[in-house]
Every structure is written in structure tokens, then in C-alpha cells.
Amino acid sequence: MENKTQSIDYKAMSLNDLVQSLTTLIEGKPIQEIKEQASIIRSSFYYQYNEQLEAAKSLFIQDGGNEIDFEYSQPIQTEFKSLWKSYVEKKNNFYRKLSMELEDNLVKREDIIASIKTLVDQGEVSKTYQEFQQLMSDWKGIGAVTSDKYQETWGNYHLYVEQYYDLLHINSDLRAIDFKYNLEAKQKIITHAKSLLSHTDPQHAFNELQMLHKVWKEETGPVAKEFREIIWEEFSTLSNEINSRRALMLEELKAEEENNLAQKLIKINEITSFDFSKNKSFGDWKKSIESFDILKKEFLSIGKVPKNKNKMIWDTFKEATRAFNTAKNQYFKEVKASQSKAVLAKKALIEEAKVWKDSEHFDEATEVYKRIQSSWKKIGFVPRKQADQLWKEFRGICDAYFERLNTVKKDGTLEEQENFKNKETFLLKIENEEINVDNYKEFLKDWLDLGSVPSQKNKIDQDILNAITHKMVFLEENIDRDFIEYQLKMSYLFAIDSKKLGTEYNHLRTDIDRFTKDLKQLENNLGFFSNSKKSNPLLERAMASIELEKNKLQLAKKKMKYLKSLQ
Known part of the structure; x- marks a missing residue:
């Protein structure tokens, strides 16, 4: 069985619900009765709040923030702090007032004890009986005293009350009336105690029983001797039954708390054994954090443990989470x-x-x-x-x-635009000049010295190439026209985009390597003709092939040299 306090799982509540719960307790219950619940609410609130704070800090660092610049504040925390402050002030005021009342009650009780003692000393009970009754009535109306003075004052009070009743036997009528009144009062207490046997909450019944015992002791006087033992035995038996029910409840609670302790230790072992050693990426850690949070929530959802084990279980839980939290924080620090x-x-x-x-x-x-x-x-x-x-x-x-x-x-750039104008002038000059094998290189040099033009206007270079080609005059028959045309073509490529020469350069490099290899092979093959006559047709064909390869190699090298001169 559980009472109302135990049935409320504050650890599972949201921060807003915890604030509302504490507000309801402060406003709806006596301040001295909510200490345990208030403490649980406070610890539950700050556990959750600190969890959120750590999560926010990790996210802040993950987003590139500097830890020393991290700030975190939520209106709900400010509200809770204010509420807790009001609770503490109200509690302190209550106990301050209670202390003053206890001291005042002690003085009042000591005054009544002294007054009854005076009545006993006077010995005239017939004249003082009304005063004695008033003093007893006043005693009942006085509140509690400090626990260290309770037994002393109660003992002294009953000592002198008994002494007064001993004097009162000379007036049996008054004594009989008083005994009857006290018997009725004690019978009402017993009736109330009987009703507690059927109460659903043994703890509530026990608390009520304590109040009945107080009334029995402090607010009802003695009864006739023939009823004293009987009525006390009946009340005592009822008290034992109520106490037994509470003891059984406490045993059940103890068993439940022991079971909770075992369950929490199992969950702590799962937390301790949680494997995050293979985490490498943010995604890995995200999955681990989600799984780890589930374990922590499962731990928190388990009920109360024995009070003497509470600190140990929390310390063990914190220690179990330390390794994961340390590794997680280290990862995000490195990230x-x-x-x-x-x-x-x-x-x-x-x-x-x-x-x-x-x-x-x-x-x-x-x-x-x-x-x-x-x-x-x-x-x-x-x-x-x-x-x-x-x-x-x-x-x-x-x-x-x-x-x-x-x-x-x-x-084009301003320079390229200027170059275009100069090339237009150069094109006009070509049209009025004679170009031949003796001077064409000068024209090519002048052309290339003019630089590049805007890409949208490089047709001017095609026009210059066509003009030079058209104007070219070959005065001798043995002139190498192919090489001159090659020079003109390469000059054009250089004029429009010097990078285009790279492809031609690589092509020539390949040709030179191939021609060199083929020539070497042909020259090696001459060994087969060492004893042949010079008129051997095969030898003549081989010599012709060697001469052809030499010419190819020579032309390729000549072209390569020209390309290099352009760079």
C-alpha cells in the first residue's frame, strides 16, 4: 500500500508541473506537513533542469560556441526559485511562531500545575472544585510544549490531579460526576479508534491514533477504578491492531523499496555496461545519447528505495553516468x-x-x-x-x-581593346606591303607582339593570318612551304590562345619519340645487309626508309624549336 505522498511520481513530472505541484502544496496544506514532498519536488526540478542545461551546453558547443561564453536561463527556473524562497520564508515564520507558542504554552501549563498544587495544599476540595474543573479545562485548551518538557509537565500535572482526586473522595457525588464525564470522553475516543480499523490508509489511521492517545493522556481525567483497567485494555487492544496494520504496511513498503533498490541496481549495471566505444561520428553519438537517456529515464521511473540507501543509490547512479558523460563531453570538445x-x-x-x-x-x-x-x-x-x-x-x-x-x-580589358585597334592598323599595313620568305618572320613577330584581343573579336587574328598567307610570295622553288605554313598556323594559335600550343607541343613530343625509335630500328636492320651488294633492291629500299625517317625527325625537331621560340 502507498499513501498519497508516495503515489505521486514527481521525477516523472515536467518542470511546469513541478512548479504547479509545489504551489498547490504551499497554498493547500499546512507548511509543516509538506517538507518531504517539497524536498522531492526541488531535487526533481533541479535534476531535470540541469539535464536540460547540459544538453543546451552541448548543442551550443556543437554549433561552434565557446564554453566560457555559454549562458543559460529559463523563466521557469526564476519562477521556481521565487516559489521556493516563499516556501522557506513561510516555513521559517511558522517554526519561529511555533517556538514562541511552545514557550508560552510551557509557562501556561506550569502556572496551572502550580495552581492545582495550591488547591491540593489548601485541602478544601468542596470550596475549590469549580476552580479545579476550570483549571483542567484550561489545561486542555493549552497547545503543545517542547518535547524535552512534555513528560515533565504531563507527569507533574497528573501527580497533582491525582492528589486532588484523592482529597475529593470525601465528596463522592462530585467525584462520581467527574468519573462519569471522563468515562464518556474515553469511550468516545475508543469509538473513534474503532472507526480507524476500517480506514483504507493505515498511515492515516496511525497518525489519528497518536492524536487520540494525546487526548487520552492530556484532555481526559481518571475514571472509576472498576473501569480503569477495562477501558484502557480495550483502547490498548485497538491501538495494537492499528499499529499492526501500519507495521504490515511498512513491511510491504519496505519489501517494495527493497525491490526498487534491486531494480535500480540492475539499471545502474546496464548504464555502467553501456557500450559507446565504437562511436566515431556525430550520428553515432546522437544515437547513443538517445539510448542512454532512455536508460536514465527508466532508472528515474523506478519508485523509492530505503531511506538509508537513497544517498548510496544516487551516488552510484552519478558514478555510472560519469564515464559516458565524460566521453561525450570530450567528443564534443574535440568536435x-x-x-x-x-x-x-x-x-x-x-x-x-x-x-x-x-x-x-x-x-x-x-x-x-x-x-x-x-x-x-x-x-x-x-x-x-x-x-x-x-x-x-x-x-x-x-x-x-x-x-x-x-x-x-x-x-576585353582596356589593354586587349587597345591591342584590337593596333591589329586593325596592322591588317591595313599588311595589305600595302610585300611579304616573302625573306621578311615574313618580321611580320609574324610584329603580329604576335601586338598581344591578345577580346575573345569576341579574335576574328581579327584570322583575318591577319589570311592576309599574310594571301600576300606570301615564294621566290624560289626549293623553299619549304610546309614549314612556313606551319609557322603561320602556330603563330595564329599563339595569337588567339597561347595555351592551345600545349596540345601541339605534346603531339610533337610523341612524334619525335616515335621517329627516333623507328629510325633506330631501321638502322639496326642494316646489319642484315652487311654482305649484300650495293645494288640490292631491299638494301636500297631500307636506305630510302632511313632517309625518310631522318627527314621526319628533322622536321619535327624543327617545329619543336619554333614552338619553343614562341613561348
Whole structure:
């Protein structure tokens, strides 16, 4: 069985419900009766609040915050602190007032004892009986005294009351009336005690019984001798039955608390054995935290344990959670450090992007932006709030640069625009000049020295190439026209985009390697003709092939040399 206090599971309540419960207790019950419940409510409130605080701190650190900057305050805590303060003040006021009342009651009781003693000393009971009755009535109306004075005052009071009644035997009528009155009062107490046997709450019945014993002792006088033992035996038997019911309830509660203790120890063992050793990622820890919180809630949902085991069980519980909490905090501390490092890395890339944002060296700047954009993707996790802010700034800088780059590619730089004008002039000059194998290189050099033009206007270079080709005059028959045409083609590629020469360079490098290898193989094959006549057709064919490969190799090297001269 459980009484109302024990049936309320404050640990399972929300913070708001705990505040409301304490408010209801303070406003609806005597302040001296709610100490145990108030203490449980307070410990339950701060356990939950501190759990929320730790969770908020972990999230703050996870989002990149510095632990020393963490602040946490909830209106519900302020409300609870104010409510608890009012409870403490009300409790202190009650006990301060109670202390004064106990002292005042002691003085009043001692005065009555002294007055009854005086009546006994006078010995004239017939004249003082009314006064004696009033003193007894006044005694009943006086409240409690301090526990250290209770037995002394009660003993002295009954000593002199008995002495007065001993004197009162000379007036049997008065004594009989008094005994009858006292018997009726004690019979009412017994009737009340009988009703307690059927009460559903043994603890309530026990508490009521204590009040009946107090009334029996302090507020009812003696009865006739023939009833004294009988009536006390009846009341005593009832008291034993009520006490037995309470003892049985306490045994059941004790058994339940022992069972709760065993269940909590089992749950603590599960918490201690909780495996988080394989946690590597935030997702791993998130799952572990959720599972670990379930274990803690299951522990908290188990009922009360024996009072002398309460501190031990809480200390063991805290110790069981320490390893997990320490590892969890260490992980988030490392995550925070990693996130801080990632934030710094992204800020460094932003600063580098700012440096190149207005650069006129577009080729170099574009390579830089490609590199830092690639590096940005490889940087570790950054909390969303900071990540969004940093990305917005970084993207803004990159977008601004590439918008400017696109504009430049379309319209060209001022230098490229000037180069275009100069190439137009150069094109007109070509049309009025004679170009031949003796001077064409000068025209090519002048053309390439003019630099690049806007990409949208590079048709001018095609026009220059066509003009030079059209104007070219070959005065001798043995001139290497293919090589000259090659020079013209490469000059054009260099004029529109020098990077295009890279492909041609690689192609020539491959040709040179192949021609060199083929020539070496052909020369090695001459060994087969060491004893042959010079007129051998196969030998002549082999010599012709060697000569052809030599010419190919020579031309390829010649082209390579020209390419290098352009760079």
C-alpha cells in the first residue's frame, strides 16, 4: 500500500508541473506537513533542469560556441526559485511562531500545575472544585510544549490531579460526576479508534491514533477504578491492531523499496555496461545519447528505495553516468576544436579570395579561384549557422569575380581593346606591303607582339593570318612551304590562345619519340645487309626508309624549336 505522498511520481513530472505541484502544496496544506514532498519536488526540478542545461551546453558547443561564453536561463527556473524562497520564508515564520507558542504554552501549563498544587495544599476540595474543573479545562485548551518538557509537565500535572482526586473522595457525588464525564470522553475516543480499523490508509489511521492517545493522556481525567483497567485494555487492544496494520504496511513498503533498490541496481549495471566505444561520428553519438537517456529515464521511473540507501543509490547512479558523460563531453570538445579549425580555414580562403577579387591577371586569378573553391569543399564540418554565413560571404566574392571575368571575356580589358585597334592598323599595313620568305618572320613577330584581343573579336587574328598567307610570295622553288605554313598556323594559335600550343607541343613530343625509335630500328636492320651488294633492291629500299625517317625527325625537331621560340 502507498499513501498519497508516495503515489505521486514527481521525477516523472515536467518542470511546469513541478512548479504547479509545489504551489498547490504551499497554498493547500499546512507548511509543516509538506517538507518531504517539497524536498522531492526541488531535487526533481533541479535534476531535470540541469539535464536540460547540459544538453543546451552541448548543442551550443556543437554549433561552434565557446564554453566560457555559454549562458543559460529559463523563466521557469526564476519562477521556481521565487516559489521556493516563499516556501522557506513561510516555513521559517511558522517554526519561529511555533517556538514562541511552545514557550508560552510551557509557562501556561506550569502556572496551572502550580495552581492545582495550591488547591491540593489548601485541602478544601468542596470550596475549590469549580476552580479545579476550570483549571483542567484550561489545561486542555493549552497547545503543545517542547518535547524535552512534555513528560515533565504531563507527569507533574497528573501527580497533582491525582492528589486532588484523592482529597475529593470525601465528596463522592462530585467525584462520581467527574468519573462519569471522563468515562464518556474515553469511550468516545475508543469509538473513534474503532472507526480507524476500517480506514483504507493505515498511515492515516496511525497518525489519528497518536492524536487520540494525546487526548487520552492530556484532555481526559481518571475514571472509576472498576473501569480503569477495562477501558484502557480495550483502547490498548485497538491501538495494537492499528499499529499492526501500519507495521504490515511498512513491511510491504519496505519489501517494495527493497525491490526498487534491486531494480535500480540492475539499471545502474546496464548504464555502467553501456557500450559507446565504437562511436566515431556525430550520428553515432546522437544515437547513443538517445539510448542512454532512455536508460536514465527508466532508472528515474523506478519508485523509492530505503531511506538509508537513497544517498548510496544516487551516488552510484552519478558514478555510472560519469564515464559516458565524460566521453561525450570530450567528443564534443574535440568536435568544437575541429569546427573552430574548419571555420578558420574557411575564413582564410575568404581572405585569399578577397585578395584576388579585383586582380587584372585573370588567368592566374581564375586558377586561384578554382583551387580555393576545391579546397572549400574539402574542409570539415562547420555548424549550420556559421556555415551559412561563411558560404554567403565566400560565394558573394566568387560570384563577383566571375561576373567581372565574364564581362572582361566579352568586352576585353582596356589593354586587349587597345591591342584590337593596333591589329586593325596592322591588317591595313599588311595589305600595302610585300611579304616573302625573306621578311615574313618580321611580320609574324610584329603580329604576335601586338598581344591578345577580346575573345569576341579574335576574328581579327584570322583575318591577319589570311592576309599574310594571301600576300606570301615564294621566290624560289626549293623553299619549304610546309614549314612556313606551319609557322603561320602556330603563330595564329599563339595569337588567339597561347595555351592551345600545349596540345601541339605534346603531339610533337610523341612524334619525335616515335621517329627516333623507328629510325633506330631501321638502322639496326642494316646489319642484315652487311654482305649484300650495293645494288640490292631491299638494301636500297631500307636506305630510302632511313632517309625518310631522318627527314621526319628533322622536321619535327624543327617545329619543336619554333614552338619553343614562341613561348
